[in-house]
Amino acid sequence: MPVYNPPLRDMQFVMHEVLKVADEYKAMPRHAETDADTINAILEEGGKFASEVTFPLNISGDEEGCKLNQETHEVTTPKGFKEAYAKYVEGGWPALSCDPAFGGQGLPITVNQCFYEMLNSANQAWTMYPGLTHGAYEALHAHGTPEQQQTYLPKMTSGEWTGTMCLTEPHCGTDLGMLRTKAEPQADGTYKITGNKIFISAGEHDFVSNIIHLVLARLPDAPQGSKGISLFIVPKFLVNADGSLGKRNGVYCGGLEHKMGIHGNATAQIVLDGAVGTLVGQPNKGLNAMFVMMNAARIGVGCQSLGLTEVAYQNALAYAKDRIQMRSLSGVKAKDKPADPIIVHPDVRKMLLTAKAYAEGGRALSLYCSLLIDRELHHPDEKVRKESEEMVALLTPIVKAFLTDNGHIATNACMQVFGGHGFIKEWGMEQFVRDNRINMIYEGTNTVQSLDLLGRKVLGNNGATLKKFGKLVGKLVEEEGVNEKMAEFINPIAYLGDQMTKFTTELGFKAFQNADEVGAASVDYLRVMGHLVFGYFWARMAQVALKEIEAGNTDPFYQAKLQTARFYFARLFPETATLMRTARAGAKSLLDTEAALA
Structure with a gap:
């Protein structure tokens, strides 16, 4: 059976020693009272919840999966899942970073990010x-x-209701401009929505009394393409004026997908049959x-793959220390055993x-992005808010694609x-591989993230x-x-920069000269950029570790950090040279291939 120990020490290192989040929060009125002790205490309890409540259900949930009653369209989740969610709600965990105006605790996004990694x-x-509820919120x-x-956010904040995002349709995935779901205006200001959605994570389950679907659909007079899409709230049960x-x-759920991994999550085929919905935002502006x-x-x-990278590493490390096989090439190391x-x-x-390097580098990047979001939402200086928003936009495709690609490797x-x-299933390792594989695909495939990075986030504003x-690197x-x-x-990040x-x-x-050159180079480009970002954070982590060692700190944590940094720069960072060469190879070797792909 696998094991999991929350990496609280490394989270504390990144937050308090590298990013110094408590000092950052002093400049934000909402978070000014959030100090290191408060953050650490919350995450210690969060780690207990993850390791003691949900982790024991991981293998059993994968084996059992979800079951759909075709007559009632109700889904039963694996044994223990519903009870674990009740404990999650009872502990106040859904409200951690939500707005106090709707019953939230108002804690920084960074705290929530650590909790969700665990x-x-x-x-x-x-x-x-x-997790899907946070996005809908x-x-x-x-x-x-x-x-x-007022109708939906208090109950989503408390965890009494959950949410989904209903985008994908059978004939279109990322190309949302092709969607066909229709929204017909009604005299009372609502809309009747008809269509079919697929791949809807957590689309139906037995955790809560109501599920709030956010559905993309097209109004009768909508323009073609992505400029004619509107967003609607479609609750599983309609909500009365008094909130009942x-x-x-x-x-309703018309079917469940039979998947390679994440068997414990209900990936639903959602049927909308004249469902009543209300418009969110402006007509035809749903994508905004x-x-x-x-x-x-x-x-x-990205956080999902970070979590799987960490737990896979912990189990592989424990196994490698215990499993004996052959002798070391440089001589016997375990003389009291038949093999080393x-x-x-x-x-x-x-x-x-x-x-280890991909887990710890990914943690630094994801927590930095969380801090940027906290700045964007709550910093009193408009310039800081704007610059933080801009940097998050640049780094988001890297978090999604680089961390999930690295999760696959790890x-x-x-x-x-x-x-x-x-x-073999009982060790749990093959499940980590299967569960992680979806992360490279959904929420926009990693190729889409790469096109977004190079085409929009970099070339779109001339770099x-x-x-x-x-400038941060400089x-x-x-x-x-x-x-x-x-x-x-x-030296490596200075050269690559x-x-x-x-x-x-x-x-x-x-x-x-040829737009296809973006498509030919973008995946390699994102990975180069990912290593530049990781290299920057690994250098910052090494900087802190060296200063602690020079000050006489004998905690082996800092030596471990330095050794991992050296490995990263020696063995993983050099991948950038090959990637830059392949990115420069151009589109011709990919597109002038009619005979090869006939």
Whole structure:
């Protein structure tokens, strides 16, 4: 059976020693009283909930899956899931970072991010039920009318109701401009919505009394394409004026997808049969409102893979220390045993360190983005809010795509550490691989994220935001450029930072001549950019660790951080050279291939 220990020490290191979040929060009136002790105490309890309540349900939930009653259209979740959710609500966890105006605790997004990383390590399938609600909450909080907010947000904040995002249709996934679901205006100001949606995570379940679907649909006179999409609230049960539940709405689960992973989550086919809905925001402007939800979900998906990378690493490390196999090439290490523990073998260490480096680098990036969101929402200086929003927009596709790609690499590597046992279900490793695989696909495939990064976020504003991130790198290089002990961390990011300007300009010029050049280069480009961002945070973490060691701190945590940083820059960061070469190879070798793909 697998194990999970919440990585509280590393979370505290990133928040308090690298990002210094408590100092940041002093500048934000809402969070001015949030100090390190408060954050640590909350996360310690959150870690207990994840490891003691949801983690024990992970394998059993995967084996049992969800069951649909075709007559009633009701879904039964795996044994223990509903009870775990009741404990989640009882503990006040849904309200952690929600607005106090609607019953929330008003804590920073950063705290919620740490909590959700632990939940995703413990049980991604279960975590997706409350996780989707956060996105729906954010969309309504940003774009709902006061009446809609008062009707839905208090119960979503408390966890009494959950939410979904209903986008995908059988004939279109990411290309939302092709959707066909119709919304017919009614005399009372509501709409009758008819259509079919698929792949709706947590679309039907037995946790709560009402599920609030946010549905994209098309008005009768809507323009074609993505400019003719509107967003609607479609509750499972209609809500009376006094807040009580009314009659069953015309929205139901027509089927459950049979999936490779996340079996414990109900991925529903949703049928809308004249369902009553209310408009969110302006007609034909639904994507503006939905993007609030989608961007939150994209960061959340990166967090899912971060969680799986961490738990896979923990189990592979424990196994590698215990499993004996062959002798070390440099001589016997365990004289009292018939063979050495496999952790002595260099390639086993490479697999373990790959997962560790990607987990800890991903944690630093995701918490930095959470801090940026806290600044964007609550900093009193408008300039700081605007710049934070801009930086989050640049980094969101990297969080989603780079962390999930790395999760795929890491969970597979950790399964490999187990050898044949990794392929066996009882160890839990193959489930981490299966569960993670969806993260590279949904909320916009990683190719879509790459196109968004290069085409819109970088070339779309002539690299202006990229230059701002470059200034962060430049500032660190200037601080530590003459420190010989930091050279192995600073020199690589200084070199790549200089290269990025030329690299980006070159791709932009080629794309101006042929737009397919963006599609040919974007996936490699995102991965290069991902390593620049990771390299920046690994250098900052190494900087803190070195200062602690030089000050006489003998905590082995700091030596471990330095050793992992050295591995990252020696073994993973150099991938950028190959990626830049393949990105520069251009579109011709991909598109001039009619004979090859005939």
